[in-house]
Amino acid sequence: MxxxxxxxxxxxxxxxxxxxxxxxxxxxxxxxxxxxxxxxxxxxxxxxxxxxxxxxxxxxxxxxxxxxxxxxxxxxxxxxxxxNSDGRFPIVRLKGKSEVTNLLESAGFSRSNPYYIVQQGKAADRDRRALEFALLERDLSSNRKKLEE
CATH class of the missing domain: 3.40.50.300 (P-loop containing nucleotide triphosphate hydrolases)
Incomplete structure (x- = not known):
């Protein structure tokens, strides 16, 4: 890249x-x-x-x-x-509302409290890494299912 x-x-x-x-x-x-x-x-x-x-x-x-x-x-x-033609930076595409909801819930957001304010610069590296990990985990799971089919 x-x-x-x-x-x-x-x-x-x-x-x-x-x-x-x-x-x-x-x-x-x-x-x-x-x-x-x-x-x-x-x-x-x-x-x-x-x-x-x-x-x-x-x-x-x-x-x-x-x-x-x-x-x-x-x-x-x-x-x-x-x-990014070398594909070094993965591009994640979410399909559908349920995938987005599941991703947000895995990062600590809740359906019961839909209101959040995160001030600029206040998202911790730990939180960003957790979200990245959740995305990676979801992609791996999806790829495993495709291989099994």
């Missing part, structure tokens, strides 16, 4: 939508003159892939928005597109 393309808009030195050229699965080089946005490009990648930004204060997040000539930018986004 590798990064296929990145698009930035409103993020630091990138005011307008700026899609990157497609990346190679092997080696990529980012070059440019001083002040052309190379560091901000990599800052954007870290922004998406690193948990450090979850706990940023509002004023720190405001500094991520483009501040240059022209109208102010009210929002920003960074989109990273991955190429």
């Amino acid at each position: 590798h990064i296929k393309q990145i698009e930035l808009s409103g993020f630091k030195s990138y005011k307008d939508a700026a899609p990157s050229e497609p990346f190679s699965p092997r080696i990529n080089v980012v070059v440019g003159a001083n002040g052309s946005g190379k560091s901000n490009f990599f800052h954007a990648i870290r922004f998406v892939l690193n948990d450090a930004f979850v706990n940023m204060r509002a004023d720190e997040r405001q500094q991520l928005l483009h501040e240059g000539a022209g109208a102010a930018v009210p929002q920003a986004y960074v989109e990273i597109v991955f190429d």
Whole structure:
């Protein structure tokens, strides 16, 4: 799996939508003159892939928005597109409401209390791993049944 393309808009030195050229699965080089946005490009990648930004204060997040000539930018986004053609990252597809319900119940959610609020950054790694394990367990069970048929 590798990064296929990145698009930035409103993020630091990138005011307008700026899609990157497609990346190679092997080696990529980012070059440019001083002040052309190379560091901000990599800052954007870290922004998406690193948990450090979850706990940023509002004023720190405001500094991520483009501040240059022209109208102010009210929002920003960074989109990273991955190429998973090697299948390294499994894609799980749930079929039907009962499968989704069973998966959520295996992760600790209850039918009797359908209301939950999980604040951003508050889901523990332990909880995420439990959900991933439940998905894997379900897939293994499904594959066993198919082999037995």
